[in-house]
Every structure is written in C-alpha cells, then in structure tokens.
Amino acid sequence: MSKNRLAEGIQSQALALGFEKLALIPLPRLNGFGSEVDRRLDALPEGQAKSVDKAVFERFAAFRRLSEVYPWAKTAIIAVMNYGVYRIPSNLIGKIGRVFCVDCRKDAQSQGYKASLALEEFMIANGLRVETERKYGLLPLRWAAYRAGLGRGRKNNFFYTQSGSWIHLEAWLGDQELELTENVELKPCPKDCDLCLKACPTGALAEPYLTRPSLCLTFLNATRPSDWVNHPLAKAAGEWIYGCDMCQGACPFNRNKWREDEEFPGLAELSQNLGLGQIVDLDYAWIRANLAPKFWYAPPENAFQWKVNALNALKNSWPPSEWRLYAQRALKDESPEVRRMAAWVLSLAD
Ligand code: B12
Ligand code: SF4
Ligand code: SF4
Numbered sequence: 001m002s003k004n005r006l007a008e009g010i011q012s013q014a015l016a017l018g019f020e021k022l023a024l025i026p027l028p029r030l031n032g033f034g035s036e037v038d039r040r041l042d043a044l045p046e047g048q049a050k051s052v053d054k055a056v057f058e059r060f061a062a063f064r065r066l067s068e069v070y071p072w073a074k075t076a077i078i079a080v081m082n083y084g085v086y087r088i089p090s091n092l093i094g095k096i097g098r099v100f101c102v103d104c105r106k107d108a109q110s111q112g113y114k115a116s117l118a119l120e121e122f123m124i125a126n127g128l129r130v131e132t133e134r135k136y137g138l139l140p141l142r143w144a145a146y147r148a149g150l151g152r153g154r155k156n157n158f159f160y161t162q163s164g165s166w167i168h169l170e171a172w173l174g175d176q177e178l179e180l181t182e183n184v185e186l187k188p189c190p191k192d193c194d195l196c197l198k199a200c201p202t203g204a205l206a207e208p209y210l211t212r213p214s215l216c217l218t219f220l221n222a223t224r225p226s227d228w229v230n231h232p233l234a235k236a237a238g239e240w241i242y243g244c245d246m247c248q249g250a251c252p253f254n255r256n257k258w259r260e261d262e263e264f265p266g267l268a269e270l271s272q273n274l275g276l277g278q279i280v281d282l283d284y285a286w287i288r289a290n291l292a293p294k295f296w297y298a299p300p301e302n303a304f305q306w307k308v309n310a311l312n313a314l315k316n317s318w319p320p321s322e323w324r325l326y327a328q329r330a331l332k333d334e335s336p337e338v339r340r341m342a343a344w345v346l347s348l349a350d
Contacts, residue, residue, distance in 0.1 A: 006126060007180040013122045014079055017115040020163060021080040023148035024178040027066055027073055033143045034064035040210045052214035063140040066173070070138075072129065073173035078144045079119065080151075081112050084166030084257050086264040089271035095313065096274070097218060097243020100295055102264045104168065105134050107294065109265040116170060129175035135296075141169035149182040155189045155208035156196035156247040162186070164257030165248050189253075199250035201236040217244035222297045225305035225337065228312040229344045239317045241279070241309035242295055270294065276318070279310035280326040284334065304335035311341045320349035 001009070007024050014022035037057050044050045062069045066076075086102045104112025116134065123130045132138060142159040145151060151161035158165035161184070189208075197205045204215035213219045220226045220233060222242045228234040248254055270290060273282065288300040298305045311330060314323035323345075330342035 001126065003176065003178055004180075006128070006176070007178040009126060010077065010119075010123055010128075010178075011180055014115075014119055017118050018081070018111060019079045019115060019119070020082045020161060020167065021150050021182070022077065022180075023145075023150050023182055024075050024077050024174070024180045025144065025148040026177055026179055027076055027173070029147050030066060030076060030139065030144055033140045036143065037064070043210075044206065044212070049212065049214040053212050056213035056219070060136070060140070062138070063143075066139055070131065070173050072175050073131070074177040075174040075179070076139055076144050076148075077123070077130070077172040077174055077178075078141065078148050078150060079116075079170050080145065080161055081115070081168045081170070082161075082163040082166065083112065083168050084163060085259045085261050086267070087260045087262070088258075089268055091275055092271050094245075095239050095241050095276070096295075097222070097240075097245050098166065098258075099168070100222070100243045100297075101267055103294065103296075105170075106296055107265070112168060120172065123172065123174065127176075130172040132170065132172040134170065137169070137171060138173065139171050141171055144171055145169055147181075149184050151184050152186045152188065153209060154196075154251065154253065155193070156200075156205060156251060157209055157211045158248060158251075160186060160253055164254040165251065166254065166257060193252075195250040195252070196247040199246045201238055201244075201246060202233050205247060221305075221309050222295070225298075225302050225308060227337070228308060229340060234312055235316060237309075237312055237316065239276070239313045241276070241306070241313050242298070266294075276310045276314050277323065277326045280307050280314070280330050280338075282306065304333075304337045307333065307335070307338045308341045311338070311345050315345040315348060324349060 011022045041054060083102045088098055088101050092101055104110035107113050120130060142153060145159050146153050151159055153159050161167055202215045202217060204212045206212050217237055217240050221237060221240055284303050287303040287306055292300045311327060327342045327346050330338050333339050
C-alpha cells in the first residue's frame, strides 16, 4: 500500500470508529515543544510554587526528546474524540470534572477505549509498528494536535476543535513516515477576552496559554491528596472534589457544545452514592472497589482523599447546620487525615 493510501486508510478508519478527527505528522515537526515549556517556566516568579510547576513538567521530560527515546519512530498519529455527548448526572456537575466522569483512558466498557483498541489493531494489521500510552500519553498531545492543524490552543490553555474543548486527545508513534495534516480555520480568542482567566478560582491561569500545575485544582484535588487544613486555596477549591471545569465552562467557544445524547456506562449508578455528604459516610471498601478504578488518579491507598475533599467542599458550600452531623461522624473515621479535616471544619463552624 502506498504511504498516502495508508495514511488515508487510518484516517477513515478512525472516523468510522467514532473519532472526530485524526492526523499524521512526521515526528521532527513536533520539535519546539521544549522551548515552549522553558519560555513559560522562565516567565514565572521564583518560589515554592515554581518548583512544583517545574517538577510536573519534568515528569514529562521525554516529550522533549521523542526521537532519542523512540529512535524507531517516524510519525505521530493524533486522534481526537469528542466526549461532550454524555449525560452528566446533575449532582456531579460543578464537583467532579466532566472529563473524569466520562474518562475512557482505562475504561474497557467505554466506547472511546474500544475505538482506541480497534484503531490500533487496524494500524498493526496494515503493517505499521505503533506504540501508545493510554493514561498520560507518550507525547505532548496539545502541541502535536496544534502542529497537525487539528484545531487551536486557546488562552485557557485548552485545545479546541469545532466541538469546543470537550475533547480527548490520544496519540501513537508509528515507524513509517506518514503525513496527513489539516488546516483548521477556527477564530482566535478575541483580543480583550479574559473570561477564563477570571473564572479560574485559584489563579492557575497565570497568563494566557499557561496553566500552573501547582495552583490548578485538578492537580490539588485529583492527582494527590491535599492537606486542606489551613491550605491557602482551601476556600478557592469551592465545591470541586475531583478536577475542575471553571476555565472551560466560562468560554464562549464552549457554549452549547455539550450535547447529553448518550449514557456513559455505569455513571448514573455510581452518581447515586456521590452526594457530598454521602461521600463522607462512604465505606472504604466501596471506595476502593468502585471509585479507584474509575477515578484512577486517586488509587485505593488514597481512598481517604474523597472524604477530605468532600469535607472541604461541604465547608465551602453548605451552611454548617447541614453538614455538622457528617463532620461529627467523621471525627471517628478510621483515617487520621479525615479525622483531622473533620476537626478543622468543625472548628471553623463554631
Ligand atoms: C501534566 C498534565 C496536566 C497537569 C499540568 C497541566 C499543564 N499545565 O500542563 C495538571 C494535573 C494540572 C492537568 C490538569 C488538567 N488536564 Co491535563 N494533562 C497533562 C498532560 C499529561 C501533559 C501536559 C503537558 O505536557 N504540559 C506541559 C505544557 C507546557 O504543555 P501543554 O499544556 O500541552 O501546552 C501546550 C499547548 O498549549 C501548546 N499549544 C497549543 N496551541 C498552541 C498555539 C501556539 C501558537 C503555541 C505557541 C503553543 C500552542 O503549547 C503548549 C506548550 O507546548 C496532558 C497529556 C499529554 N500527554 O499531553 C494532559 C492534558 C493536557 N490534560 C487534559 C485535561 C482535560 C486536563 C483537565 C481539564 C482535567 C480537568 N477537567 O480537571 C485539567 C485542566 C487544566 C488546564 N487548564 O489545562 C487534556 C486536555 C484536552 C484539551 N482539550 O486541551 C490532555 C491533553 C489529556 C488528554 N489526553 O486529552 N493536566
Ligand atoms: S481547571 Fe480549574 S483550577 Fe485548573 S486552570 Fe482551569 S479553572 Fe483553574
Ligand atoms: S474564555 Fe475567552 S480568552 Fe478564554 S479561551 Fe475562551 S475565548 Fe479565549
């Protein structure tokens, strides 16, 4: 098969499997990511927060030297899946980031995961050696999607297509030099618009096109357990307990882009146990069995993270009369972190 026909075949297979878009771009065209990151880091004031930002970016240092880490790889294959099609139960909205409610990266029941496996099989069957990493990606996905012309990066640092920013990106490296890119005509952000920067409750959008991980709620409430006791951002975390959608929700380019046409497997059932108060009372075995596999940034050993975040959210959003009993019960929780948090929120209510 000619290279052009192979590239077109992969693209049409992706569309048939439900991906919104797919592009293929020679790997050297992704050079330049490292200097984009350095430029962003250089602009940040020195301090503890900057060292956290640096550490997060360094975790993905391999993104800067793809040709060295994968000497056999010639092409990046980038696919876009629009996840803005699922019904999100109302009690999760504003508390759990939408992307995590419908996360297909590890969920074998999800249509996105099945499509990803099927596309990979198709590429292998057509003679391409490919490699991917489904959890965090093995290359800088937004940068690759931008370089391949699949859409536009906006000031909130999100990548947008015609479907807005409610899109999941994934990529493979391939061992043949293939190219099929696009030229997307999406209007840029209006010059004077800063709605997303203003909407970010923690100041994580330090400047347009830069998210500071150290200040981003997703980093603080999902990727690790935070000790909220006297934390300077405890109040700003509001009702969010896992992720945050404020900078996407504020953007006019996302208006009317979420369709709610489909049910995501298991989400409606799970949501019945995820009221903020209910979370504080949850059984740890249930959290480990039901929440850890789906919301996998919080592994079973961090099950207490759910209760600590829920107590913080209750303190921020409900009158004490409505959460006091939950916090009092939590004083006897088996986890010391939860007991400490409960004592703190109760001390604020008195
Ligand atoms: C580490 C990481 C995080 C960290 C750090 C975020 C950060 N500042 O990078 C934390 C935990 C904070 C995080 C949070 C979230 N993340 Co995250 N994260 C990643 C990860 C694994 C690496 C990102 C990275 O390399 N960052 C380094 C910075 C410097 O690069 P970058 O963010 O990609 O930014 C580049 C683009 O903006 C690009 N660019 C795009 N267009 C243009 C245009 C021009 C002109 C230029 C110059 C540059 C440019 O330039 C930047 C630098 O090269 C990627 C997956 C991956 N493999 O890429 C997902 C990813 C970026 N995350 C994603 C998501 C959904 C989230 C959350 C929304 C989850 C949530 N709802 O709670 C939040 C949102 C935060 C935000 N406002 O961005 C999606 C974004 C999808 C999209 N539509 O953009 C990704 C792509 C995962 C995926 N598979 O789809 N994330
Ligand atoms: S996800 Fe939330 S905390 Fe993170 S940058 Fe966006 S608005 Fe700010
Ligand atoms: S809110 Fe305004 S500045 Fe922010 S990404 Fe959307 S259009 Fe751009």
